[in-house]
Amino acid sequence: MYALSIRQLNVWYDKQHVLKDITVDVPRRQITAIIGPSGCGKSTLLKSLNRLLDLNERVRVSGQVLFEGQNIYDPGTDVTDVRTRIGLLAQKPFPLPMSIFDNVAYGPRIHGLGNGHLAQIVTAQLQAVGLWEEVKDRLKAPATGLSGGQQQRLCLARTLAVAPEVLLCDESTASLDPISARGIEALLRGLREKYTLVLVTHDIEQARRLADHVVFMWLGELVEHGPAGPFFAQPEQKLTQAYLAREIG
Amino acid sequence: MDLTRDTHLFKPAVKRIAWGSRVQRWRRVKDSCARMSSGTAVLIVCLLVGVIAATLVIRSWPILSAYPLDELLTGQTWQPLHGRFGFAPFIAGSIAVTLVAMMLAVIPAVFSGIYLAEYTSSRARAALKPLIDLLVGIPSVVYGLWGILFIIPLVRDVIGPWSDRTLGQVFPFFARTNPSGYGLLSAGFVLAVMVFPLIVAVTEEVLRSAPREMRETLLALGATRWETTQCIVRRAGLPGILAAIVLGFSRAFGETLAIMMLIGNVPQMPTSLFDAAYSLPALIANNYGEIMSVPLYESALMGAALALLAVVLLFNILARLVIVRLTQAQAR
Ligand SMILES: Nc1ncnc2c1ncn2[C@@H]1O[C@H](COP(=O)(O)OP(=O)(O)OP(=O)(O)O)[C@@H](O)[C@H]1O
Ligand SMILES: [Mg+2]
Numbered sequence: 001m002y003a004l005s006i007r008q009l010n011v012w013y014d015k016q017h018v019l020k021d022i023t024v025d026v027p028r029r030q031i032t033a034i035i036g037p038s039g040c041g042k043s044t045l046l047k048s049l050n051r052l053l054d055l056n057e058r059v060r061v062s063g064q065v066l067f068e069g070q071n072i073y074d075p076g077t078d079v080t081d082v083r084t085r086i087g088l089l090a091q092k093p094f095p096l097p098m099s100i101f102d103n104v105a106y107g108p109r110i111h112g113l114g115n116g117h118l119a120q121i122v123t124a125q126l127q128a129v130g131l132w133e134e135v136k137d138r139l140k141a142p143a144t145g146l147s148g149g150q151q152q153r154l155c156l157a158r159t160l161a162v163a164p165e166v167l168l169c170d171e172s173t174a175s176l177d178p179i180s181a182r183g184i185e186a187l188l189r190g191l192r193e194k195y196t197l198v199l200v201t202h203d204i205e206q207a208r209r210l211a212d213h214v215v216f217m218w219l220g221e222l223v224e225h226g227p228a229g230p231f232f233a234q235p236e237q238k239l240t241q242a243y244l245a246r247e248i249g
Numbered sequence: 250m251d252l253t254r255d256t257h258l259f260k261p262a263v264k265r266i267a268w269g270s271r272v273q274r275w276r277r278v279k280d281s282c283a284r285m286s287s288g289t290a291v292l293i294v295c296l297l298v299g300v301i302a303a304t305l306v307i308r309s310w311p312i313l314s315a316y317p318l319d320e321l322l323t324g325q326t327w328q329p330l331h332g333r334f335g336f337a338p339f340i341a342g343s344i345a346v347t348l349v350a351m352m353l354a355v356i357p358a359v360f361s362g363i364y365l366a367e368y369t370s371s372r373a374r375a376a377l378k379p380l381i382d383l384l385v386g387i388p389s390v391v392y393g394l395w396g397i398l399f400i401i402p403l404v405r406d407v408i409g410p411w412s413d414r415t416l417g418q419v420f421p422f423f424a425r426t427n428p429s430g431y432g433l434l435s436a437g438f439v440l441a442v443m444v445f446p447l448i449v450a451v452t453e454e455v456l457r458s459a460p461r462e463m464r465e466t467l468l469a470l471g472a473t474r475w476e477t478t479q480c481i482v483r484r485a486g487l488p489g490i491l492a493a494i495v496l497g498f499s500r501a502f503g504e505t506l507a508i509m510m511l512i513g514n515v516p517q518m519p520t521s522l523f524d525a526a527y528s529l530p531a532l533i534a535n536n537y538g539e540i541m542s543v544p545l546y547e548s549a550l551m552g553a554a555l556a557l558l559a560v561v562l563l564f565n566i567l568a569r570l571v572i573v574r575l576t577q578a579q580a581r
Binding site: 050052055057080081083084085087088090092094096097098106107110111155158159162 | 370371460462463464465466467468469470471472473476480484485
């Protein structure tokens with residue numbers, strides 16, 4: 001039922017306590033949206049889910065994140081495996097400094113997927129994100145030459161090409177124009193069939209459009225969470241009501 | 250809200266300063282001063298290179314016009330008293346000792362740089378980096394002395410005999426031709442120790458400056474540390490690492506004192522790792538100001554300096570071309 005179960009997760013940057021006792025479950029094959037004002041710890045929570053926080057030496061983590069029943073913070077965990085199965089789409093598209101083809105092919109290559117039919121995998125992923133028609137004649141061209149919206153779709157294709165089970169998206173439409181943003185949104189909605197999605201957004205409307213499940217955070221604490229319908233219709237907490245009415249935040 | 254009624258909202262909060270005012274004029278003066286002074290500095294540097302090259306050409310002109318160039322470059326005898334000026338042994342000695350040093354230094358140095366940049370914690374790095382900077386700053390005479398006290402006996406008593414017994418039986422290049430220990434290997438070894446920290450420092454710097462997003466992206470795709478490092482080195486670091494190697498080469502090629510103390514200073518074409526040899530900078534340093542009464546001697550030494558400059562310049566230009574090509578290829 002749940003792909004990820006977060007249990008009493010605490011995160012500190014040096015002395016600063018940025019995530020406080022977060023306990024929440026992420027349902028499988030649904031879209032979970034994390035909302036909240038800037039600086040409340042949304043990105044930190046997201047990065048804690050595939051151990052990308054480890055890159056920062058000043059970070060300290062306590063608590064558990066159970067992925068399919070396994071705590072990914074267990075000392076014996078294969079971090080590479082966790083990151084392969086839980087993919088991340090960053091806020092700003094970052095094409096690797098290589099060709100369009102190689103960007104998508106990089107993941108399958110290192111994981112030894114698709115020996116011999118790499119081209120098919122790349123084609124399929126580029127088609128899945130609706131980029132194929134635009135780039136099929138210049139697969140060998142540098143990916144940095146694409147527009148912002150194209151780059152973000154390329155990054156999505158690249159993430160999906162390693163066949164993750166969970167997809168984390170950190171405000172992945174925030175740096176795009178409205179039309180490209182809608183395009184990415186439509187893609188994400190379509191991905192719900194096959195993946196568990198966790199989206200961070202500070203756009204309440206986007207959360208309304210996409211989310212099956214909502215998590216509302218405030219100053220590092222989880223205020224309220226639940227299925228999207230009731231959450232938006234009758235939020236229980238005063239803080240949530242005020243945030244949704246845009247009185248605070 | 251009726252905005253037209255609240256006219257105070259549209260009053261500019263800060264009064265604009267007119268372009269002609271004193272403050273603005275002062276800003277423009279500072280701007281053009283900065284441009285002019287930095288431009289002048291660049292000009293002086295360029296002029297300096299030109300002046301040095303011109304001086305060398307003018308002063309070495311007597312010997313360049315007295316002998317054909319190929320005779321100077323390929324001539325193997327150096328007997329100024331008999332009017333024979335063959336530069337070949339010195340050029341060969343310099344190139345050989347630099348190559349030996351680079352062979353020994355480059356790979357360990359690049360890997361050390363990679364290790365420092367990608368694998369250490371910032372605390373370990375903070376402890377190690379000053380150490381490396383210190384190594385860069387040690388004067389060459391100290392390296393030379395250390396070579397005499399430590400490397401020479403090692404090469405003479407351990408490495409030389411061992412190499413002679415094993416590899417030397419098959420390849421004459423490894424045969425111990427000279428029992429003193431002073432020669433290419435000793436000088437090259439100390440030279441390698443000298444350029445090592447330089448290449449480490451630059452490599453580390455280059456890899457650290459790769460965008461953080463790149464590292465994050467690769468790791469988030471499930472790449473291991475090593476795969477991430479490989480990709481960063483190949484896609485973002487290669488031109489910089491190459492530049493580091495070029496820097497090391499130039500440093501090694503121009504090194505004078507440490508080589509002079511260790512290479513044996515015998516003007517011959519080296520054929521073995523253990524041969525004594527002679528380097529261009531050592532030739533100049535050992536002889537300049539001495540028997541200047543010999544005709545063309547001073548001019549010949551100037552020619553040696555010119556050759557030194559030419560090789561370093563040529564190498565740098567070639568490397569620059571490779572780096573430009575690499576940078577272009579990487580964008581693809
Ligand atoms: N690398 C870091 N070093 C130190 N403190 C950090 C770092 N990253 C985040 N923080 C702190 O952690 C807190 C939460 O940051 P986080 O980036 O998770 O917020 P966010 O909810 O994603 O905000 P936004 O909506 O602006 O992206 C902030 O107070 C921030 O100052
Ligand atoms: Mg954020």
